[in-house]
Amino acid sequence: MSLLMPTVYFSSGFIISFLFPRLPIILVTRGKGFNTSFPEHPDPIPLSPKLTQRVLHMRMIYWMGFVVATIPLLFGLASIKWGNAAFGFGLWISSGWYILSRLQTFVGGQKPPWTLGMAQRLQVVMDDAKSEAKCCDNPLPQWDIMAVSCTTCSKVLDAMPRPDLGRKRLDGFFLGTTRLLLSDGYPIISSDEDKRSEVDDSEE
Numbered sequence: 001m002s003l004l005m006p007t008v009y010f011s012s013g014f015i016i017s018f019l020f021p022r023l024p025i026i027l028v029t030r031g032k033g034f035n036t037s038f039p040e041h042p043d044p045i046p047l048s049p050k051l052t053q054r055v056l057h058m059r060m061i062y063w064m065g066f067v068v069a070t071i072p073l074l075f076g077l078a079s080i081k082w083g084n085a086a087f088g089f090g091l092w093i094s095s096g097w098y099i100l101s102r103l104q105t106f107v108g109g110q111k112p113p114w115t116l117g118m119a120q121r122l123q124v125v126m127d128d129a130k131s132e133a134k135c136c137d138n139p140l141p142q143w144d145i146m147a148v149s150c151t152t153c154s155k156v157l158d159a160m161p162r163p164d165l166g167r168k169r170l171d172g173f174f175l176g177t178t179r180l181l182l183s184d185g186y187p188i189i190s191s192d193e194d195k196r197s198e199v200d201d202s203e204e
Contacts, residue, residue: 006086007086009084009086009087009090012090013072013087013089013091013092014091014094015094016090017069017090017093017094017095018094020071020095021068021072021095021098024061024065025061025062025065025164025180025185026177026180026181029057030167035166035167035168040168041168041169042169042170044142044144044145044151046140046141046142047141047142047148051165052119052126055114055119056114057166058163058166059112059114059116062112062114062185063102070095072092072094073092073099075088076093076095079091113163113185113186114163118163121160122148124158125141126141128157129157135152135155135157136150136152136155139152140152141157143160143162145161145162145188146159146161146162147161148160161187163186163187164180164185164186
């Protein structure tokens with residue numbers, strides 16, 4: 001019985017700190033006003049400057065979570081010193097782990113779900129569709145779950161799986177949020193070809 005309440009406090013702090021830095025990704029772009037230019041999830045998205053901008057926005061929000069995570073980290077440290085130590089330790093452990101998982105990007109770990117290189121690749125495909133290198137007479141590139149392909153001729157233009165792009169998910173808020181928390185925004189399926197062609201985003 002003596003361990004029950006500290007365990008509850010620790011778990012509460014851990015869960016709060018786990019969710020808090022991820023709230024921007026879960027909530028900020030899900031509103032209807034942010035998605036008027038995109039078809040409903042999970043339909044393919046036609047390539048456009050607004051799609052490239054969305055990738056850059058998701059990248060920015062992803063790194064905002066790094067800053068947001070410092071809030072429960074500081075509260076956790078304060079709670080350990082002056083308040084409930086178990087609750088504070090839960091806050092501190094979860095937010096600290098979140099920050100470390102983001103920092104590992106800079107030492108050769110897994111890259112973020114949204115990168116500058118991803119936006120550049122989309123732009124290259126759009127530019128090719130308007131050049132002599134276009135895949136067919138009337139190219140209409142779109143980003144499907146597994147790759148960027150042409151709607152007209154079905155040619156794969158870039159084997160880049162699609163991450164979460166902030167659209168309201170078809171499976172509802174709670175189930176959709178659970179899926180998003182489990183995937184952390186990454187594509188559910190990644191191809192070996194995409195891994196080989198991944199660009200170096202060392203400035204992120």
